[in-house]
Amino acid sequence: MTAFHSIGDLSRSYQLRLGQQGLKARLDRLTQEMMTGDKSDIPKTLGGDLSGISHIESRLKLLTTFQQNASEAQTRLAGMQAALGQIHDVVDDLGPRLLTEPNILDEHDLRARADSINRDFQSMLATLNTTSAGQHLFAGNRTDGPALTGFETILAELNTAVSGATTAAAIANRIDAWFAAPQGAGGFSDTVYRGSDNGSTRFLISPDHRIDSNLSANSVELRDTLKGMAMIAYASEAGPAMDAKTLRDLFSEAGVRLAKATIGLTAARADLGQQQAAVTQAQARNSAETTTLSIARTNMIGADPAETATALEETEAKIQSLYAITVRLSRLSLADYLS
Template sequence: MNSLTIGDLSTVFRRMSLVNQTKTNLETYSMEIASGRKAELSKSLSGNFTPLASMERTLRTIESYQRGVDDAVFFASSMQNVLGSVAGHVDDAAAPLINSATYNNSATMEITSAETRATLDSVVYAFNTRAGGRALFSGAATQTTPLQSSETLMAEIQTAIAGATTADEIITAVDAWFAPGSGSYDTAMYKGSASPKSGFVLNDYETANFDTTASNQGVRDTLKGLVLGALVSEGALPGDLSEQAKLMQTAGERLYGASGKMQLLSSRVGAQEAKIEAASVRNTAEQYATERAKLEIVSADIYDSATKLTQAETQLEMMYTITARLSNLKLSDYI
């Protein structure tokens, strides 16, 4: 009867343990080569995950900031598009108003005034633009449309100029209606907030702020110039060509002045766009540096892993070869 001694069992178990360890090594090195990452990260870090956790936290923070950057880019570009559109409308309306005043022709002034009235519709619509569900020119009240309709505006102005018989009287009444604080514009036309919108956080140190609202003086002057130019088509100063011409002339001049203020608003938004771009570049650079540092910790040495994989494969083949030879040994071969 065959039997195994304690020494035999010890040898068998040791060989089995060595085979299992070699198989484990094969899996480890294969995984490192396939993924490019260390399979036993805890061992390589000696159990100290603090630096890696700090890097991952930094990357999550940067990712959050980049979402703020993306929101800021979208908001700024939307605002810039509106300001550009309004500036184009203003430039297109100013010259015809002044030219029509020099012609002193009733039909010409009527047509130009009607065109200015249509431009007023477009400009009010533009200032009421929303981007991503947020009103651009309402300040902190981003869910509120900033301006009432152009129809409401003209109705309010008609009430304000009731009884005026000269261009100067109309101009004075319209100026008073649009005046900040004391006029009716802030209660009858502007529905946004007096407080600016909260800024977009770009990183630990920078915020992009867009404080331009439809209560800004540039916006008031733009609407005021268009209102003055539209009044002739609304029946102001009927039959008095010289006073109508004076009103149209003033409207054109006011729009030229408003154009400069709109350009200033656009440049302020542009300054914030430049700030956003610079912050985005810095965030990207920090993200890249942090990811590189993280890779230094978690990445496996592919060449070293491949070398160890080859060694493990050779070792395992050798073990199987030796085992196969030992299992085929017969006592008769040595007698």
Template sequence: MNFTSVGDLAQNLMLRRQGAGLKTDLTRLTQELTTGKRQDISSHVGGDFSALGSLKAAVRRLDAFSQARADFGIRLDATQTSLGSLQVAVSNYGTDILAASSLEQRDGLEAHAATAFSRLDQAVSYLNTQSAGRYLFSGTDSAQRPLASADDIMAALRPIASTATDVSDLNSMIDDWFFTPGAGFETAAYGGGSEVVKNVAISEQRKLDLPIKADDTVFRQMLRDLAMTALVAEDASVLSPSDERAVLAQVGENLIAVEDDLTALQRDIGLSQGVLEQEGVAADVERNSISLAVSEIENVDQFETASALEAVQYQIETLYVLTARTSQLRLTDFLR
């Protein structure tokens, strides 16, 4: 019969090696149970990290879009607030002026006209609103303030109004200043960009625009009518009282239309805010799904790890018992 014997030294080395291996497993399992993270991912994925890499890249893309949505959402919210403030500034103002001019209430008309400059100043202030260091109504050139001050606008218009000979002349010259390309408004009042904000990517599939600038027709019209009312209140022109009433009657009608236009702009911003929210919800669902897949690769099962840890502890205890018994063996004990 053949026997395979293991010497005392070899046996000791074998037990020490087994003990070291079990201690390594104990340390690994203890750390995995504590952190919940798998220590040897390479073995778990068979050395192929392509799937895990793709999942993490998808999470990074989703996080980038999430930040873009957050930034754009702040801008949309601030723009919506500014539009609401603008609407308050002109709310019912056009109706009041139109009613006072049609009833030929001189005192009432003058009282309403006297507030025109403060409303113009408010409108300019709201259109010069900043959010996170960017001007909301400057288009792509958000570092530049979009409008000159109300004082500067009035200073440019007074010399023009003083040369008007009648209602038609005054309206024509003021309209030219505000609406003619390359004229006063564009050279002396508007300082923002020439392009609107567009194609802001908020997800893989969706892009949004913010096509609103302080030089849009609706804002020019509002500023024009408030400035015109302020000019009348200052008697900056040589118009007769009846001509002034005619001017203010037209201003009242224009401001009523502007209020409707501002409501339409707020509606459009609200639609964009709704799309932003929907994309955010969809992205959260997708990110949670991908994060779960990553977690299944990187994280350990707590129950299985606890069971494996208990098994290793038992093996270590058994090894200690065997080592102790082996170390106590004597030749005389064997020969008895």
């Protein structure tokens, strides 16, 4: 006689539920591994030793921060370089012209030229108030506001500084002194510059390198540029009240200063260029190290995509088969069972 073994309906239902739960758990695990690319049970994969992977992941997070800092620094430096380029183009052309134009232009044309330079000066002020990513580039480490006050304020301060001077040399010397006055003396740094030069805008761009951005609208390179422009702006605003000889002489005074300022601007742009190169190199090093560490991380805890996909398909097929069996069993009648 052949023995026939059977299990009760409740036992069968319980076993089916266990099978369903096991397959669902496996499906969830494989789906997670497929999405993240990592093994779901990292401690088990590494035999409980997490020191190596912890070091790699900490380093990767640090490198991500360095890359973000480097990207921000590169954006800031590029904005400053572009602004200085615009200013440099104007000054480089204007300096020599101011030394020759007093000898070849009549008074009417010379005054019209002063008016044109005055407009260039106002554009230059706007350029120094430029922003990038919501930060004012030439305001030192106080980046939430403009670097310089408005043109009208500057003009009023110039008039006060020059008051009483009548010759071009005296006017130029007063403007020189006003721009060169140290903080607290009531000059350009106190009345016009609105940034802050206490400290610097610093960016940590790699484990062993940082960028200190110290250039501001209050830096000597830009003050030298602005004072040459300010002399012509003062003459423009004075209009006919300034006689032709003083106007011609002031053009020459401004030309000398702008020719000198060109040298400072060139040096400032070169410094920015070196910083840009340093940031680019740091980004390349950070990227290379990130790639190396990412490969090491994958080798330690990475889930093989092909194996995971195959296992996922097999699990899905088993789940479908189990559901099919469950449906078929649920439809059995007593007659079907006894037949």
